[in-house]
Amino acid sequence: MLFVKHTFDQELSNKLKSLPRIQWNNEKKTWQLPDEPKSIHLLLTEFRGVAWVNLDSVKRSKTNPLKSVENSFSNVIESTLAELSEEQTVQLVHFENYLRSKRYSPNTIKTYSDSLRTFFRFCSEKPIDELDTDDVIRFNNDYILRKGLSASFQNQVINAIKLFYRKRFNKNMELDNLHRPRSEKRLPNVLSKEEIKAILEAPVNLKHRAMLSLIYACGLRRSELLNLTLKDVHSDRKLLLIRQSKGKKDRVVPISEKIIDMLREYYKAYKPMTWLFEGQMGNIQYSEMSLAKVLKQSVLKASITKPVSLHWLRHSYATHLLESGTDLRYIQELLGHSSSRTTEIYTHVSTKNLQQIRSPFDDL
Numbered sequence: 001m002l003f004v005k006h007t008f009d010q011e012l013s014n015k016l017k018s019l020p021r022i023q024w025n026n027e028k029k030t031w032q033l034p035d036e037p038k039s040i041h042l043l044l045t046e047f048r049g050v051a052w053v054n055l056d057s058v059k060r061s062k063t064n065p066l067k068s069v070e071n072s073f074s075n076v077i078e079s080t081l082a083e084l085s086e087e088q089t090v091q092l093v094h095f096e097n098y099l100r101s102k103r104y105s106p107n108t109i110k111t112y113s114d115s116l117r118t119f120f121r122f123c124s125e126k127p128i129d130e131l132d133t134d135d136v137i138r139f140n141n142d143y144i145l146r147k148g149l150s151a152s153f154q155n156q157v158i159n160a161i162k163l164f165y166r167k168r169f170n171k172n173m174e175l176d177n178l179h180r181p182r183s184e185k186r187l188p189n190v191l192s193k194e195e196i197k198a199i200l201e202a203p204v205n206l207k208h209r210a211m212l213s214l215i216y217a218c219g220l221r222r223s224e225l226l227n228l229t230l231k232d233v234h235s236d237r238k239l240l241l242i243r244q245s246k247g248k249k250d251r252v253v254p255i256s257e258k259i260i261d262m263l264r265e266y267y268k269a270y271k272p273m274t275w276l277f278e279g280q281m282g283n284i285q286y287s288e289m290s291l292a293k294v295l296k297q298s299v300l301k302a303s304i305t306k307p308v309s310l311h312w313l314r315h316s317y318a319t320h321l322l323e324s325g326t327d328l329r330y331i332q333e334l335l336g337h338s339s340s341r342t343t344e345i346y347t348h349v350s351t352k353n354l355q356q357i358r359s360p361f362d363d364l
Helices: 010-017 036-046 068-071 086-101 106-122 133-147 151-168 193-201 208-216 220-225 257-270 288-301 312-323 328-335 342-350
Strands: 001-003 023-025 030-033 240-244 249-254
Touching: 001 036, 001 249, 010 193, 010 288, 030 036, 036 240, 086 106, 086 151, 106 133, 106 151, 133 193, 133 328, 133 342, 193 288, 193 312, 208 220, 208 312, 220 288, 312 328, 312 342, 328 342
Parallel strands: none
Antiparallel strands: 001 030, 023 030, 240 249
């Protein structure tokens, strides 16, 4: 087994509890995971940007060679970089304040700040105002590519650097010639209606069942569900108002009588005060981590072995609408997509027409 210890921190403790296959060892008073490379990969992935994972105690043996783990999962292993200077720290704070004033989302602010922080630490030998395109290219080649970091991280760094220097130093980084990675063309993960039904019926807790059901019934993003207030449910008009979602846009989606009845039953049982779904303390927004744990337990209880995430419910909602004959333009509006090209990806996973195609093999 791998034993996981950490200084007391409630966020770290809650995050550890949510990991699959993790158990509490009462004798050693610590968490434990199976001694496998994928366990280390899980820890490095889940805690990236949250905590530093020290692997010094992992034995370098034939059964568990740390070196092979590092080679396989180098994209999540942090290198030793210099600490931020006082100037770099001040500039980052100013940049974060600018992003907040422009109403960037908390996730975008964190992403841009983390990207710039890594870039500044890599180029610590030069003052910020003297860094140029050559430094970005060097960072791209010697850090991002050598570490095997993701294409999305590479794009995030480039976007963050361009915005930072344009706004802080009125300096345009000429990064157009820097090769950007080709975006991956991945199909959305979709569950069958039978699988969805099994997941939604799995929770015994009414609140848990209502949250998962509403995500699928209205095709919501995780943040959209958690940001719902009592005033956003218009049961008389059978509409759900989603405020300031991705791209700072409001939208309305239809809500069926069946889900309205479930929400009424839930309201009578839990009496939420502000948010539609609140934590145990009351009048506090339900946490993302707790919601993810609810889904994980439901998937496990439904005996589904796929790595289901909350976004799979949204993908399934869109695909099932398409298969039932709903026009793609309406689906675009329901999902809140700015471009129809984003919605068109569901045509590639819809099985309605594909199943009618006859293979030439059948004619042999």
